[in-house]
């Protein structure tokens with residue numbers, strides 16, 4: 319089957335571009351002497367996980383317990399870190415079962431949350447590795463660096479848990495207005511996480527892992543040194559936001575949406591069969607503006623409803639009903655999560671179909 323023959327809309331992954339992205343990040347981590355643990359939420363597939371592991375990834379990062387249950391069973395992953403504050407005895411029991419099958423660690427950022435997992439593991443006479451989440455400026459979850467040592471002490475005192483390290487996600491990098499600003503955020507991400515680790519060590523608690531991770535800050539955070547692990551996710555596919563931020567050129571974007579023009583009601587307006595249920599309505603970063611670039615044109619998706627993607631036709635561009643286009647979406651992770659399958663293509667040939675088995679795994 320050729321890409322032209324796919325029923326639209328369809329999400330295609332250019333495998334050559336994806337493999338180059340995987341190799342580039344693997345080399346960057348290897349050159350710095352640190353571990354790479356890609357975030358699997360971007361692709362949610364066993365096939366892409368295997369490519370990352372074959373290129374030297376030490377294991378996978380995931381967010382949710384059910385993502386781990388699904389991907390561990392399907393992809394033979396041996397090492398998983400859930401980079402999320404997991405809370406609840408129900409989750410604790412599932413993590414206990416999972417820890418029979420993989421080397422496991424999870425995120426924590428509170429004593430109350432950590433205790434819900436500690437009790438399950440202590441009762442079973444087992445121990446769960448945890449990484450303390452440090453807030454380096456995203457202000458989502460995590461303890462501020464100044465509180466890291468005190469919180470680590472209280473968590474280390476819980477029977478059933480062992481502190482393996484610290485981790486952070488500098489999501490504020492997606493708001494960086496210039497590449498220089500993003501790079502400064504990446505350097506700060508490394509420095510603050512390392513300082514938190516040093517404070518915890520000074521309190522007498524060993525810290526094996528200092529883990530940072532986001533795609534825009536990956537290069538600068540790794541170059542800054544002092545960390546042991548990076549966890550980028552989006553880098554495997556990239557998207558319009560990474561291009562806008564200056565993280566990568568369009569040529570390094572592996573995931574696109576093939577869509578058909580279904581209506582041209584006015585010279586300045588063309589409509590695709592791909593709306594928010596296909597390309598997601600995530601905003602373009604760092605500045606909102608459009609919902610996807612129509613590749614090979616200057617036109618953008620200006621407006622979405624569920625099944626319609628409205629292109630604001632740029633001067634010099636023309637669209638006709640029935641024409642197929644490729645859209646570069648704003649956020650690759652959100653797009654993968656909306657689809658049952660990704661079509662793996664080399665050039666114009668569809669080589670394989672990858673089921674997005676961990677989509678919708680939210681618990």
Ligand SMILES: Cc1ncc(COP(=O)(O)O)c(C=O)c1O
Nearest residue numbers: 357401487531532533550551552
């Ligand atoms: C905790 C955590 N780690 C790593 C990542 C990967 O970030 P990115 O997709 O920018 O590579 C994310 C993404 O949201 C995250 O939340």
